[in-house]
Amino acid sequence: MKTFGFIGCGNMGSALAAAAAKAGGALLLADTDSKKAAALAEALGGTTASNETIAETCDLVFLAVKPQVLPGVLSALAPVFAARKSPFTLVSMAAGVPIASIEQYAGGSCPVIRIMPNLPAACGAGMIFYARNALVAEDLLDLFKKALTPAGKLDPLPEGMIDAASAISGCGPAFVWMFAEAMADAGVSLGLSRETALSCSLQTLLGAAQYAITSGEHPESLKDKVCSPAGSTIEGVKALERGGFRAAAIDAVEKAYERTAALGKTN
Secondary structure (H helix, E strand, O other): OOEEEEEOOOHHHHHHHHHHHHHOOEEEEEOOOHHHHHHHHHHHOOEEOOHHHHHHHOOEEEEOOOOOOHHHHHHHHHHHHHHOOOOOEEEEOOOOOOHHHHHHHOOOOOOEEEEEOOHHHHHOOEEEEEEEOOOOOHHHHHHHHHHHHHHEEEEEOOHHHHHHHHHHHOOHHHHHHHHHHHHHHHHHHOOOOHHHHHHHHHHHHHHHHHHHHHHOOOHHHHHHHHOOOOOHHHHHHHHHHHOOHHHHHHHHHHHHHHHHHHHHHOO
């Protein structure tokens, strides 16, 4: 039986662990907060373990720790990786930390897949970009895909583009949720109940995204379909343009990218 190990059981680690549990196989979980790991293990049918046990035994070792913590975690486990006889692959989701650095922290050349998932992976609607080094065996790459397919869409990407993509998919949900909240606030100001306004806002965002995906049309074309001449929607679009909506969105993604790049340089 294949074994998935998760070092770190925070929001993202928990979301991907839930996906891996659906894919089958044994699940080992470790966290500095032992109660958090135990609760997740009970929920997913997994087992708590130490970092060392996960590093010794798991086929896929998911590193779900913060970028500033990763060097210490991997350095401590480097002798364990060096002593392994069975194939394994490290799967890192540390923002901004390149594969070369992960290899270095882990004690030298080892198979590494670098991923950037997002929180919607928790409900199976995630966007997960990944890059790998040449040491990752094809069977373990297939196992990785099987483990994370329940979390959402998986796309390979050149490693140099991972940070840019994650500024959209990884940070973007926060921006979208801010917009959803703002639209709900507007609904409340117009007399809707908070529950109705929020439901309307979220379903509208969900439907708009799904329609764009299934139709394959460019967002600009879709926007034009909704904007009738001298109608209500174009007035709203004008208000967004006056407020610098698109410029603010572009700036938000660029600033998120810059911060991600900076995190990589400090590790």
